[in-house]
Amino acid sequence: MKKIALAAALALSFGSAALAQQVKVGIAAEPYPPFAAPDASGAYTGWEVDIIGAVCKAAALDCAITPVAWDGIIPALTSGQIDMIMASMSITDERLKTIDFSDKYYNTPTVIVGAKGVQMDATPESLAGKIIGVQVSTIHEAYVQKYFAAGAAEVKTYQTQDEANQDLAAGRIDATQADSVAEQAFLDSEAGKACCEIKGTVADDAEILGKGVGAGLRKGEDELKGKINAAIKQIREDGTYDAITAKYFAMSIYGN
Amino acid sequence: MRDWLQPHRVVLIGLAVALVLACAWFLRWDWLAEPKYQLLIVQGIWRTLWILVVTMVIGMLLAVPLGLAQAAGPWYLAAPARAFCSVIRGTPLLLQLWLLYYGLGSLFPSIPGLRESVLWPYLRQAWPYAVVALSLSVAGYEGEVMRGAFKGVPHGQLEAAKAMGMPRFTMFRRIWLPQALHRVLPTLGGETVLQLKATPLVSTITIMDTYAVAGRIRQDTFIVYEPLLMLAVVYMAITGLIVLMFRWFESRFPSKSA
Amino acid sequence: MTAFGALAASSLDLLAYAPPGWGATLLAGLRNSVLIAFGAFGLGLAIGIGGAFGKLYGGPITRDLLAVYTTIVRAVPELVLILFLYYAVTGAVNEALLLWGYERIQISGVAAGIAVLGVVQGAYATEVLRGAILAVPVGQIEAARAMGMPPVLLAWRIVFPLMLANAIPGLANLWLVATKDTALLGVVGFAELTKATQQAASTTKAFFTFLTAAGLLYLALSLLSTVVFHRIEAWARKGQKRTGG
Numbered sequence: 001m002k003k004i005a006l007a008a009a010l011a012l013s014f015g016s017a018a019l020a021q022q023v024k025v026g027i028a029a030e031p032y033p034p035f036a037a038p039d040a041s042g043a044y045t046g047w048e049v050d051i052i053g054a055v056c057k058a059a060a061l062d063c064a065i066t067p068v069a070w071d072g073i074i075p076a077l078t079s080g081q082i083d084m085i086m087a088s089m090s091i092t093d094e095r096l097k098t099i100d101f102s103d104k105y106y107n108t109p110t111v112i113v114g115a116k117g118v119q120m121d122a123t124p125e126s127l128a129g130k131i132i133g134v135q136v137s138t139i140h141e142a143y144v145q146k147y148f149a150a151g152a153a154e155v156k157t158y159q160t161q162d163e164a165n166q167d168l169a170a171g172r173i174d175a176t177q178a179d180s181v182a183e184q185a186f187l188d189s190e191a192g193k194a195c196c197e198i199k200g201t202v203a204d205d206a207e208i209l210g211k212g213v214g215a216g217l218r219k220g221e222d223e224l225k226g227k228i229n230a231a232i233k234q235i236r237e238d239g240t241y242d243a244i245t246a247k248y249f250a251m252s253i254y255g256n
Numbered sequence: 257m258r259d260w261l262q263p264h265r266v267v268l269i270g271l272a273v274a275l276v277l278a279c280a281w282f283l284r285w286d287w288l289a290e291p292k293y294q295l296l297i298v299q300g301i302w303r304t305l306w307i308l309v310v311t312m313v314i315g316m317l318l319a320v321p322l323g324l325a326q327a328a329g330p331w332y333l334a335a336p337a338r339a340f341c342s343v344i345r346g347t348p349l350l351l352q353l354w355l356l357y358y359g360l361g362s363l364f365p366s367i368p369g370l371r372e373s374v375l376w377p378y379l380r381q382a383w384p385y386a387v388v389a390l391s392l393s394v395a396g397y398e399g400e401v402m403r404g405a406f407k408g409v410p411h412g413q414l415e416a417a418k419a420m421g422m423p424r425f426t427m428f429r430r431i432w433l434p435q436a437l438h439r440v441l442p443t444l445g446g447e448t449v450l451q452l453k454a455t456p457l458v459s460t461i462t463i464m465d466t467y468a469v470a471g472r473i474r475q476d477t478f479i480v481y482e483p484l485l486m487l488a489v490v491y492m493a494i495t496g497l498i499v500l501m502f503r504w505f506e507s508r509f510p511s512k513s514a
Numbered sequence: 515m516t517a518f519g520a521l522a523a524s525s526l527d528l529l530a531y532a533p534p535g536w537g538a539t540l541l542a543g544l545r546n547s548v549l550i551a552f553g554a555f556g557l558g559l560a561i562g563i564g565g566a567f568g569k570l571y572g573g574p575i576t577r578d579l580l581a582v583y584t585t586i587v588r589a590v591p592e593l594v595l596i597l598f599l600y601y602a603v604t605g606a607v608n609e610a611l612l613l614w615g616y617e618r619i620q621i622s623g624v625a626a627g628i629a630v631l632g633v634v635q636g637a638y639a640t641e642v643l644r645g646a647i648l649a650v651p652v653g654q655i656e657a658a659r660a661m662g663m664p665p666v667l668l669a670w671r672i673v674f675p676l677m678l679a680n681a682i683p684g685l686a687n688l689w690l691v692a693t694k695d696t697a698l699l700g701v702v703g704f705a706e707l708t709k710a711t712q713q714a715a716s717t718t719k720a721f722f723t724f725l726t727a728a729g730l731l732y733l734a735l736s737l738l739s740t741v742v743f744h745r746i747e748a749w750a751r752k753g754q755k756r757t758g759g
Contacts, residue, residue: 069703
């Protein structure tokens, strides 16, 4: 029995080696609707998944969507487990020290979400004394640590934004900061509608919040970067981008 | 001491020291110098330690009645105790933690008046859930250990006490319990180490323990291995302390079997 | 009461086998967990046999190195070990491949999980097997030697069966640890039951339902394993004198 299991394990690892010519596109294993979330059958669907398909088609690449744990996704890229990250990762200077990015493919504002009926806006004064929740290893965590942590009662970090939203609905945290589009998906759900609302957009800080979301690449992969940039440009020009966006959102999320 | 001076040991120790020095020289340790990270690390270690101590104490206090119920109790006490221990030992601690924190949390919005109740400040924070989950886990595993310990005390002693007319509670207090505790003392150190290794799981319910601090440093600086190495060293140091403490404890209570 | 009934009904919907029910996802996760636990247990057993023999019959350097291995693995939390081994092993393998001019390979989640957990299990298995071998009554070995039994036959006919009976409780424990440690792999991102549960719960917000369901699945697995191991132990102890009195 052990032998069979061992042989199966070896076969699995070598079987994957035979497909090494693919471009493995890493996405976050944690659900992040409406960009990428698994459904009951395990397949990932969402705006970002569709964009990955469109970009790969335009760049004539054979892409394999590979879910990776969010907080290990950059090491997974640098160690070669995946070849590209398209997981709503913002282009920040801090990340540019370790990896490279393609051109941005969307840019949405960052908002503070809090309980209904509570007076709050997205300023440090208003958030003083509150308990703020953020997803670990995101630009939002960095932003909250820089601007709100000094005055806040406590900053709690979660493995997924869903867990932070869950605690917001349960009342364990007073506010959470996240991407406006992702939060809108939560606020459209039953739990979200009952409990919370958007309180305001945070003041911009391009250094921390980055200049939009781009595809993460290893440093030095200029050929792949060129192909991805050309593909992004192409799908924006030929209307594929807008067609996909129309399926999920009321307006363009490309940003400025 | 002679043991350590054998030639092959000296060579191995020399290699180990060289490895440590090489790590200290070539890897990135600049993050250790930052005061904000130093404060976080100290706070994280403190949280790990107090959670370990509190849950071990509460867990052992629960484990004694659980073990006793299984060893000598009537069926209506023994069966639930057995079921409890089976469930705790049969499911991952991570799941128990999440069930308490997120599972109960998802029920909060449907309970009216909860936010005004006395319990609310405790239900809001994460540490009560960690303490409850870990204590129940200790109780489940140690309850099994205590069951074996209670059963292992020679029955003759208990019968003799009964024949002498000793009241049941006095017999328990004077003969059964001390001997059972004496039997488990050698394994208690090992069990504490196992509990220590379970504490990193509380980082998944927002408690900033040592593991969470290392994770935060890794994410801020994008360094992959060095914080993990520091983490391993910290846990090994705490393990060493626990082992030494229990060895000293055991030497204070010399083993005298009947 | 109706609220409770509604909750129960919706829970059963969510757990249904076919999509949009998540039952199939959870069962697939369970299958992955069992596969990884199986492979890790097997790998750990293999490492443990080598380690036990090395610790008992090997030279001083072997013994010391094995002592370092078992001490480190038993002193450091599994979560830390899993993270470290995952990045270190996959990084090292890929670096080696690049050095020799090959392409990087993608080590599949199951294979990596088996490798990582197997190394952790190996340290514990070493101790269990070493204790089991030591517990074999010396008298029986001496008698066999006095009879002139060749060493290989001695190992196969005498040491191995007796050692097996002693080792089974410890190995049963190890198997249960393996099945539960796969949950830690989920935290690192491997696809198995706990990860599937987290995804299902996150997507549907029905945390209580899915966590309870996952707990029941793990419990079923551990109860089944305990029964199986009791049978195996009874078979292994056939013909041996019952201890105690």
